[in-house]
Every structure is written in C-alpha cells, then in structure tokens.
Amino acid sequence: MKPFVVQALRFWPWLAAISTGLLCTACFPPFDQSWLCWIALTPLIAAVWFSGRNSKRRWLRNLVLGYVAGVVFFTATFSWFGSLGVLYENFWLRGLSLLLSIYLGLYFAFWSWFIGLITPGDFLGSWRNLQTAVLAAVAWVAHEWVRGWLFSGFGWNGLGVALHGNWPLIQIAEFSGVTGLSFVIAFANVIAVTTPLRLFREAQTHQVRPHFDLTLTLAGIVGLLAFGLYSAQNRPPAKTLRVAAVQTDVPQHEKFDPQFSAQIFQRFARLSEIALRSSAPPDLLVWPESSMPDPVRDLNTESGDFVAKFSASSKTDLLLGTLDADDGHDYNAALLVSGATQQMQIYRKMHLVPFGEYIPLRHSFPLFAAVASKWVPGDFDLGRDHTVFRLTNNDVRVAPLICFEDTVGDLVRQFVLKGANLLVDVTNDAWFLRSGGSRQHLANAIFRCVETRRPMVRAANTGVTCFVNEFGRVTQMLQDETGSTFTEGVLTGEIKVPIADELTFYTRHGDLFAKLCAAVTAMAMLAILALRRKL
Numbered sequence: 001m002k003p004f005v006v007q008a009l010r011f012w013p014w015l016a017a018i019s020t021g022l023l024c025t026a027c028f029p030p031f032d033q034s035w036l037c038w039i040a041l042t043p044l045i046a047a048v049w050f051s052g053r054n055s056k057r058r059w060l061r062n063l064v065l066g067y068v069a070g071v072v073f074f075t076a077t078f079s080w081f082g083s084l085g086v087l088y089e090n091f092w093l094r095g096l097s098l099l100l101s102i103y104l105g106l107y108f109a110f111w112s113w114f115i116g117l118i119t120p121g122d123f124l125g126s127w128r129n130l131q132t133a134v135l136a137a138v139a140w141v142a143h144e145w146v147r148g149w150l151f152s153g154f155g156w157n158g159l160g161v162a163l164h165g166n167w168p169l170i171q172i173a174e175f176s177g178v179t180g181l182s183f184v185i186a187f188a189n190v191i192a193v194t195t196p197l198r199l200f201r202e203a204q205t206h207q208v209r210p211h212f213d214l215t216l217t218l219a220g221i222v223g224l225l226a227f228g229l230y231s232a233q234n235r236p237p238a239k240t241l242r243v244a245a246v247q248t249d250v251p252q253h254e255k256f257d258p259q260f261s262a263q264i265f266q267r268f269a270r271l272s273e274i275a276l277r278s279s280a281p282p283d284l285l286v287w288p289e290s291s292m293p294d295p296v297r298d299l300n301t302e303s304g305d306f307v308a309k310f311s312a313s314s315k316t317d318l319l320l321g322t323l324d325a326d327d328g329h330d331y332n333a334a335l336l337v338s339g340a341t342q343q344m345q346i347y348r349k350m351h352l353v354p355f356g357e358y359i360p361l362r363h364s365f366p367l368f369a370a371v372a373s374k375w376v377p378g379d380f381d382l383g384r385d386h387t388v389f390r391l392t393n394n395d396v397r398v399a400p401l402i403c404f405e406d407t408v409g410d411l412v413r414q415f416v417l418k419g420a421n422l423l424v425d426v427t428n429d430a431w432f433l434r435s436g437g438s439r440q441h442l443a444n445a446i447f448r449c450v451e452t453r454r455p456m457v458r459a460a461n462t463g464v465t466c467f468v469n470e471f472g473r474v475t476q477m478l479q480d481e482t483g484s485t486f487t488e489g490v491l492t493g494e495i496k497v498p499i500a501d502e503l504t505f506y507t508r509h510g511d512l513f514a515k516l517c518a519a520v521t522a523m524a525m526l527a528i529l530a531l532r533r534k535l
C-alpha cells in the first residue's frame with residue numbers, strides 16, 4: 001500500500017496543473033462559475049512552489065507544469081472551435097482547437113516558470129508575500145497583453161473576463177483595461193496560497209504576526225466594489241436613442257447559397273417591419289454581419305436592390321454587415337444607409353480573423369494553402385480607416401465593429417478617439433453553432449463598454465443579440481420563451497448615448513497599465529537571473 005501511495009504522490013503536481021486548467025475553464029461560459037477565478041491558479045502555484053525542489057532542472061519542470069495547465073485550459077475553453085469542423089465536415093478544422101492550444105499553452109508555461117523564480121521562502125513576512133503577489137500579477141498581465149497582439153493576437157478569455165457578470169467590480173477597467181482585473185485575480189490567488197501556509201507555520205512556531213498581506217488584499221477588493229458602485233451613481237448627461245436589432249437565425253450553410261436568397265430577404269423584411277410598425281419606431285435599425293448574400297453597394301445585385309428599396313420605404317437609418325468589393329479587393333464591411341437621404345457610409349473591417357477571413361502565409365506554403373483553401377477559398381483585405389458613422393441625428397456617432405473586433409480594446413478606443421459615442425457590433429455567431437462560443441464572445445465584448453464608457457448594441461445572426469450600457473451591464477437580451485438566445489426575432493429598446501465627449505483614461509492611453517506590467521516583468525527577470533548568476 002505504501003509504494004502505491006508514494007507513486008500516487010509523485011503525480012500530484014501534474015494533477016494540480018490539470019486542476020488549474022479545469023478551474024479556469026469553469027470560470028467562463030457556458031459554465032460561468034466566476035467565483036472560482038479567486039482560487040483557480042492556486043493548484044498550479046502550489047505545484048510549482050512545493051514539488052521537485054531537489055530537481056536539478058526544476059525550471060524545466062515548472063515550465064512543463066504551466067504548459068499542461070495552459071493546454072488543458074485553452075483546449076477546454078475553446079472547444080467551440082470544433083463547431084467549425086462539424087459545420088464544414090472538415091477534419092482539419094476540428095484539430096484547429098488543439099493546434100491553437102498547443103501554441104497558447106506557452107503563455108501559461110512562461111508564467112509558471114516565472115513564479116518559480118520568485119518563491120517567497122518561509123511565507124512568514126507580509127511584505128515579502130505582497131511583493132511576490134505583485135510580481136506574479138504583473139507577469140500574468142504581461143503574458144495576457146502579449147497574447148493579445150503577437151501573431152495578430154488572440155486575447156479572448158483573459159482571467160479578468162471571468163468577472164464579466166460582476167458589473168460593480170469591473171469598473172476599474174476604465175483605467176487599466178480588462179488586464180487590471182486579471183492583475184487583481186492573479187494577486188489574490190497568490191495570497192490565497194501564502195495565507196494558509198503562513199497560518200500553519202505560525203501555529204507551529206507559536207508566533208503570530210500581523211497579516212498585512214491578507215488585510216490589504218481584502219481591503220483592495222472591497223475598495224474596487226465601492227468604486228464601482230460610486231461610478232454607477234455618476235452617469236454623464238445622455239440622450240435617448242431608439243434602436244432595433246434584428247436576429248434572423250439563418251443557418252451558416254444557407255447564408256451565401258443563392259437558392260435561399262429570397263427566404264433571407266423575406267426574414268429581414270418581416271422582422272424589421274415588426275420594429276418599424278411599433279408605437280415608437282426606431283431611430284436606428286441594425287442587421288447582423290454578412291446579412292445579405294451579395295455586396296449591397298452594387299445595386300445590380302439582388303441584395304443591393306432589396307436594401308435600396310427597403311431603406312427608401314422605411315425612412316430609418318439602417319446599419320448592416322455586408323460583403324464589399326472595390327478594385328479587385330474584397331472586404332468584410334459594415335454599411336450605414338441614411339433613411340432620409342439614402343447616403344451610404346462604409347467601414348471595412350480592420351482586424352481580420354486568421355483561418356476565418358484569411359489564411360496566413362497562403363502564398364508561401366502551397367501545400368498548407370491547398371488544405372486551408374477548402375474552408376477559406378479567398379482572403380479578405382484589411383480596411384485602413386477607423387470610420388465613424390454619423391446618424392441622421394448628428395448627436396450620435398457610431399463605431400461600427402464587426403464580429404471579433406468588439407473583443408479588441410485598443411481597436412475600439414481608436415473609434416472613440418475619433419468621436420464615437422455609441423458602439424455597434426454586427427456579428428455572425430452561427431459559426432459556433434449552439435456552443436458556448438457566442439456567450440464567450442459577449443463576455444469579452446462587455447469590457448469595451450467599461451473601458452470607453454460607451455454603450456453597445458450587438459446584432460447577431462444568431463447567438464446573443466443584446467444591449468449593454470456603459471457600465472458593462474446587459475440591459476436587454478433577445479431570448480425565446482425557453483430562455484434560449486438561439487432564435488429569430490427583433491430586440492427593441494432605448495439606449496442612453498452620452499452627449500459629452502469625455503474620454504476615459506484607458507481611451508486616452510490604451511494598454512499603458514499592461515505595458516508597465518510587461519516592463520516590470522522584464523526588469524524583474526533580468527534582476528533575478530543576474531543575482532542567481534552571482535550566487
């Protein structure tokens with residue numbers, strides 16, 4: 001029995017790493033157990049600090065422990081990538097989730113290696129524990145920030161996003177961005193490990209000291225809650241805009257099939273008429289991404305003809321997602337058709353999704369391109385301008401975001417710097433089928449409202465069509481009688497659009513907090529490694 005126990009104990013660090021991956025996964029949709037974020041990293045931290053102490057290559061062990069946690073987390077939380085493979089009956093797409101996880105796991109590995117460098121020792125000193133927590137937290141922010149832009153970036157589901165449903169606690173994002181919340185969570189996880197160990201050591205030595213580390217951590221979290229509640233009591237002057245968002249729930253395989261064009265036109269006309277015939281017609285009607293089968297600006301197409309006739313009869317500003325072509329280039333675009341004048345304003349998507357809207361290195365690796373072209377036959381081109389739409393009511397200026405763009409903080413703030421006071425995201429989450437992908441999309445998008453203090457309208461082909469206020473609180477959501485968001489319908493309501501052009505700290509300075517964390521991390525690494533070489 002004893003040899004079995006000894007063998008089992010050898011595996012506890014790896015089970016701990018796997019536990020961290022699973023606990024982090026449970027923090028996000030579809031599980032949404034956000035309270036777990038406060039302890040999710042503790043198994044990995046314990047495994048790094050208390051296993052393999054006598055190993056000559058402990059640094060390598062720490063790397064692998066973190067890598068295991070990262071691969072488990074990203075494979076599980078991005079399991080919706082498998083929906084793409086099912087949708088297109090494509091084996092290669094089903095493996096995309098695993099390939100992405102193999103890459104993204106490296107970020108967890110870096111953090112695990114770094115916290116191995118800063119083990120606090122006896123855990124009895126409050127200030128030493130606080131210093132360790134700060135260094136661990138800045139390193140966590142650093143890797144999330146790098147993940148958000150390296151190789152075009154994939155910043156979904158940073159640790160701070162787990163708090164998307166706790167609107168009083170997330171208001172600090174107007175200064176730091178969502179990474180500020182990741183800092184708080186990582187910091188608290190370190191203190192959650194050091195505090196029990198310190199209590200155990202004090203019980204052994206019968207020497208109790210003040211626990212400034214735990215006290216300051218709890219006080220900081222309470223302070224964030226108080227700040228959030230205070231912020232909600234000080235809303236800026238705003239005007240009311242009536243908005244209607246249409247969700248047609250068109251299956252992905254029908255969207256660009258000519259035989260379904262007439263049905264698609266009929267759906268949009270029928271659902272839009274429901275909003276237009278209401279007692280308070282909307283000032284703005286929103287249709288989702290790629291709503292029409294053909295480019296709308298080409299009036300010779302069925303889509304162009306349909307939109308022109310509909311807009312002329314409705315007399316309401318219409319914002320929709322559309323394909324766009326110009327001088328041999330193809331774009332994923334958003335179009336605003338002014339109801340009064342029929343004037344068109346066009347925005348072309350600036351943040352394209354790899355393997356969804358273009359194939360990286362398509363022309364450099366012919367074999368790779370041949371395989372990838374089965375699901376992405378051609379590449380979209382990048383837009384160049386942060387175009388802000390002006391509604392017929394000139395007081396409202398719209399940032400027209402397309403699909404994943406509402407998850408990129410630095411992109412969204414550029415629209416606000418150019419005067420946007422309303423965020424509108426048109427998206428096609430039919431790619432995710434009925435997985436948790438669409439809810440994860442919303443969870444990440446919520447923080448753009450807090451960062452910029454601008455409300456958001458989201459119009460999805462299917463998934464989550466909703467309104468979000470400037471505090472990141474979902475005020476209205478389209479659901480059927482069973483509570484499902486995977487339905488067709490129209491969401492109507494009023495949005496409070498700020499009148500004053502006040503800019504938040506994050507809007508003016510972007511990811512300054514994350515960049516400072518990255519700089520501190522780099523300096524700490526150099527200092528620690530230099531000291532170890534001297535010893």
